Amino acid sequence: xxxxxxxxxxxTGYTSAIWxxxxxxxxxxxxxxxxxxxxxxxASPIAPWDRVETLKVGDLNRxxxxxxxxxxxxxxxxxxxxxxxxxxxxxxxxxxxxxWDQKADRENFIAVFPDGVPINPKRGPAFLTNPQLWNDExxxxxxxxxxxxxxxxxxxxxxxxxxxxxxxxxxxxYVTGFSNGASMxxxxxxxxxxxxxxxxxxxxxxxxxxxxxxxxxxxxxxxGRSDPLEPxxxxxxxxxxxxxQQPPIEESLAEWRRMLGCGAKxxxxxxxxxxxxxxxxxxxxxxxxxxxxxxxxxxxWPGGRNQLPQRIVGKSSDKxxxxxxxxxxxxxxxx
Numbered sequence: 001x002x003x004x005x006x007x008x009x010x011x012t013g014y015t016s017a018i019w020x021x022x023x024x025x026x027x028x029x030x031x032x033x034x035x036x037x038x039x040x041x042x043a044s045p046i047a048p049w050d051r052v053e054t055l056k057v058g059d060l061n062r063x064x065x066x067x068x069x070x071x072x073x074x075x076x077x078x079x080x081x082x083x084x085x086x087x088x089x090x091x092x093x094x095x096x097x098x099x100w101d102q103k104a105d106r107e108n109f110i111a112v113f114p115d116g117v118p119i120n121p122k123r124g125p126a127f128l129t130n131p132q133l134w135n136d137e138x139x140x141x142x143x144x145x146x147x148x149x150x151x152x153x154x155x156x157x158x159x160x161x162x163x164x165x166x167x168x169x170x171x172x173x174y175v176t177g178f179s180n181g182a183s184m185x186x187x188x189x190x191x192x193x194x195x196x197x198x199x200x201x202x203x204x205x206x207x208x209x210x211x212x213x214x215x216x217x218x219x220x221x222x223x224g225r226s227d228p229l230e231p232x233x234x235x236x237x238x239x240x241x242x243x244x245q246q247p248p249i250e251e252s253l254a255e256w257r258r259m260l261g262c263g264a265k266x267x268x269x270x271x272x273x274x275x276x277x278x279x280x281x282x283x284x285x286x287x288x289x290x291x292x293x294x295x296x297x298x299x300x301w302p303g304g305r306n307q308l309p310q311r312i313v314g315k316s317s318d319k320x321x322x323x324x325x326x327x328x329x330x331x332x333x334x335x
Contacts, residue, residue, distance in 0.1 A: 049067065049068035049069070050067050050068075051065070051066055052064070053158075053161065055154065055158070055161065057150055057154045057157060058153075060117060060121055062115070062117070062154045062157075063115045064091060064112055064113060064114035064115065065091045065092065065095070065112065065113040066111075066112055066162075066166070067100075067101040067111040067112070067113070068104075068110055069105045069108050069109065069110070070105060071108075074166065074167035075167070076108075077168065077169040078108060078110050078166075078169060079168070079169055079172035079174065079330070079331075080109065080110045080111075080112060080162050080169070080173050081110070081174045081175075081176060081327070082112045082113075082159075082173070082175045082176070083098060083100050083111065083113050083176055083181075084116075084134060084175070084176070084177030084178070084181030084182070084184050084185055085097075085113070085115075085132070085177070085178065085180075086177075086179030087116075087131055087132075087179060088127040088131035088132065088133075089116075089127075089132065089178075089181070090115055090132060091113030092113065093307075094113050094178070095111075095113055096305055097301050097304045097305050097306075097307065098178075098301050098304050099304065099305075100113070103323050103327055110162065110168060112158060112162065114154065114155070115132055116134045116180075116181075117132060117133065117151075118130045133180060134151050134177075134180050134181060134183070135151045135152075135187075136180055136183035136184045136205075136207055137183075137187055137207040137208050138183060138205065138207045138244065139207075151184060152188060152191045152192065155188050155192065156192055156195065159192070159195050159196075169334075170195075170335075171335040172197055172330075172334045173195060173196055173197055174196065174197055174198050174200070174330045175188050175189065175196050175199050175200070176201070176326055178203060178301055179202075179203055179204055179229070179230070182202050182203055182205075183201070183204035183206070183207060185201040186199070186201050186204060186205065186206035186207070186256075187206075187207070187208060189213075189219070189256075190206075190211050190213065190259075193213040193214045193215050193216075193217045194215060197218075197330070197333060197334050198217060198218040198219070198220070198329065198330055198333040199217055199218075199219055200219070200220045200221070200326040200329065200330070202221075202223070202301060202322055203227055203230045203299055204252075205246065205249070205252045206252035206255055209255060211259065212259060213259050213260070215335075216260050216261075216283065216284060216285040216286055216287035217260075217287070218286075218287055218288040218289070218329070218333040219256050219260075219289045219290070220289075220290045220292075220326055221253060221291045221292065222292040222294070222302060222326075223292070223294070224294045224297025224298050224300065224302075224314065225295050225296065225297065226295075226296050226297060226298050226315065227297070227314060228298060228299060228312075229299040229313065230249065232249050234246050234247045253289070253291060256289060257280055257289050260284060260285075260287035261283050261284030261287065262280040262282065262283040262284075262287065262289055263282045263283075266278045266280050267281045267282060273319055274294065274319050275292060275293070275295070276292070277290065277291070277292055278291040278293075288333065290329060292320060292325070294317055294319055294320055295319075296315055297314065297317035297319070298313045298314015298315050299313040299314055300313055300314070300315075300316045300317065301322055301323075302317050302319065302320045302321065302322040303317070303320060303321030303323065304322065
């Protein structure tokens with residue numbers, strides 16, 4: 001049987017921010033008020049095949065949006081892209097920010113948008129006062145007084161549900177995410193390397209160290225060179241929910257290349273139009289790493305819809321469309 005249709009909700013897509021000024025915080029507070037409506041239904045459905053699914057994980061009911069493309073036929077065994085929102089965001093907001101639903105319609109795959117867990121699970125999510133977070137192993141959750149449920153288990157259950165109920169192709173399950181969701185994408189890539197074909201973190205960190213993968217998981221990584229919340233060279237980021245010491249981005253990328261058995265030097269390193277693309281293809285067991293660094297871009301989804309003030313997250317950029325580039329990489333890297 002089919003689950004109930006979800007109803008239209010206002011777009012959110014909020015991510016990490018820093019304390020800048022009272023005016024900036026007022027702007028965020030207004031946006032946060034809108035974000036708190038993310039779980040509330042409205043009058044009209046988004047589309048016949050958009051729906052909220054619910055899974056019981058531990059003591060919590062966890063939710064995720066499934067977007068099925070037009071003309072869905074389970075016999076086709078479609079690919080899946082799971083998109084993880086940033087801190088304070090929602091699955092619905094990730095749709096608005098990235099347009100993965102539209103990409104799924106054009107390319108005929110299933111797009112999935114899970115929700116993290118609010119710091120206080122008994123209250124509705126709100127960007128400033130009760131943000132939804134992922135347990136990305138950074139430790140930020142514990143410092144915020146938040147004891148996360150099993151997020152890796154939640155993603156694993158989502159994959160099992162898609163394969164059993166939607167006949168998704170188990171060899172083409174992909175995970176991407178932004179900011180805190182990007183760091184969670186790294187964690188999922190490590191912990192579920194036997195289930196995930198490839199991953200695509202955008203502006204996040206691999207916090208786990210010293211692990212080995214059950215199978216090589218290709219990686220595409222994208223970040224702006226002017227990201228104030230995920231600085232390339234590391235440093236302390238001041239977030240609404242506390243300060244977080246960020247290591248250099250290269251540490252995360254080097255650790256993933258180590259796990260894939262990639263060579264010390266890239267096979268290609270080219271810059272054009274304000275974008276540097278670095279490729280490592282001489283890796284073990286078909287592994288590959290592609291890294292994009294975008295000049296002048298802040299803490300945003302490239303080519304997407306930024307919903308926070310530039311003074312907080314930095315400049316947007318259309319030099320690269322992350323959704324298009326990531327999907328091309330995913331298509332080239334099934335299990």
